[in-house]
Amino acid sequence: MIEVTDLTVRFGGVTSLDGMSVIFEPGTCGLIGPNGAGKTTFFNVLSGFVRPAGGSVRAFGEDLLAMVHYRRARWGVRRTFQTEQAIEELSVFDNVAMVHEHGKLGGASRRQDVLDAISFVGLGADPSARVQALSAGQRRLLEVARAVVGRPKLVLLDEPAAGLPDEETAHLSAVIRKIPEHTGALTILVDHDMSLVSACCETTAVLDFGKLIASGPTAEVLRDEHVIRAYLGTAEVI
Numbered sequence: 492m493i494e495v496t497d498l499t500v501r502f503g504g505v506t507s508l509d510g511m512s513v514i515f516e517p518g519t520c521g522l523i524g525p526n527g528a529g530k531t532t533f534f535n536v537l538s539g540f541v542r543p544a545g546g547s548v549r550a551f552g553e554d555l556l557a558m559v560h561y562r563r564a565r566w567g568v569r570r571t572f573q574t575e576q577a578i579e580e581l582s583v584f585d586n587v588a589m590v591h592e593h594g595k596l597g598g599a600s601r602r603q604d605v606l607d608a609i610s611f612v613g614l615g616a617d618p619s620a621r622v623q624a625l626s627a628g629q630r631r632l633l634e635v636a637r638a639v640v641g642r643p644k645l646v647l648l649d650e651p652a653a654g655l656p657d658e659e660t661a662h663l664s665a666v667i668r669k670i671p672e673h674t675g676a677l678t679i680l681v682d683h684d685m686s687l688v689s690a691c692c693e694t695t696a697v698l699d700f701g702k703l704i705a706s707g708p709t710a711e712v713l714r715d716e717h718v719i720r721a722y723l724g725t726a727e728v729i
């Protein structure tokens with residue numbers, strides 16, 4: 492369980508998170524909101540890129556913000572970014588292995604973990620293939636493989652389906668739904684594709700201008716008039 496209390500982030504005059512309080516339960520949770528709502532900023536706080544002005548985050552009983560950022564990866568915080576991070580000139584295997592160097596495992600089990608992650612996402616490419624030979628959809632799956640390798644406790648997916656055609660989004664959706672069971676990690680999915688969020692997430696939280704405006708069962712949240720208004724500017728359109 493991730494317990495966020497009164498989390499506030501400021502960049503100069505901009506308040507990107509404004510007293511955000513919410514609980515994420517085990518499983519896959521959605522986090523949605525219009526552009527600039529603060530979703531990526533929240534991920535940046537969890538992964539240690541951004542230091543908040545105030546508030547707390549307890550992750551499975553631990554004070555996450557008290558943990559130095561490089562320890563968070565070892566502890567089990569993993570994420571994807573809105574821009575792909577894989578290195579084109581390296582192989583699929585090496586790209587996944589490089590995020591799995593922090594553990595205490597020996598070489599053989601680390602190698603097996605890397606192969607398991609590649610197989611879990613159903614990449615459909617040889618682990619020795621270079622990233623530059625992959626399709627756009629395969630690159631997205633590779634980013635997910637990098638986020639699930641090893642023993643993650645918290646997997647943060649930042650718009651993993653953006654720009655993908657429907658068929659590839661459907662495959663990605665099936666992969667995302669299996670992450671909590673396969674890895675044991677609590678997974679938070681940020682995406683603008685509401686059918687993907689509905690398919691993957693039992694519960695969803697909504698940010699608007701850095702404030703939490705709704706959270707609860709996904710179907711209810713998507714019917715909430717504050718949420719509709721935040722997206723469309725009016726509650727009467729849907």
Ligand SMILES: Nc1ncnc2c1ncn2[C@@H]1O[C@H](COP(=O)(O)OP(=O)(O)OP(=O)(O)O)[C@@H](O)[C@H]1O
Nearest residue numbers: 502505506507524525526527528529530531532533
């Ligand atoms: N490093 C930064 N410096 C200054 N302002 C920032 C920084 N990071 C985020 N912001 C601002 O904080 C607000 C929230 O941005 P954030 O990237 O978290 O939004 P988002 O919900 O992820 O949006 P999107 O759906 O477009 O990805 C925006 O106004 C943004 O300009």
Ligand SMILES: [Mg+2]
Nearest residue numbers: 530531532573
């Ligand atoms: Mg973002």
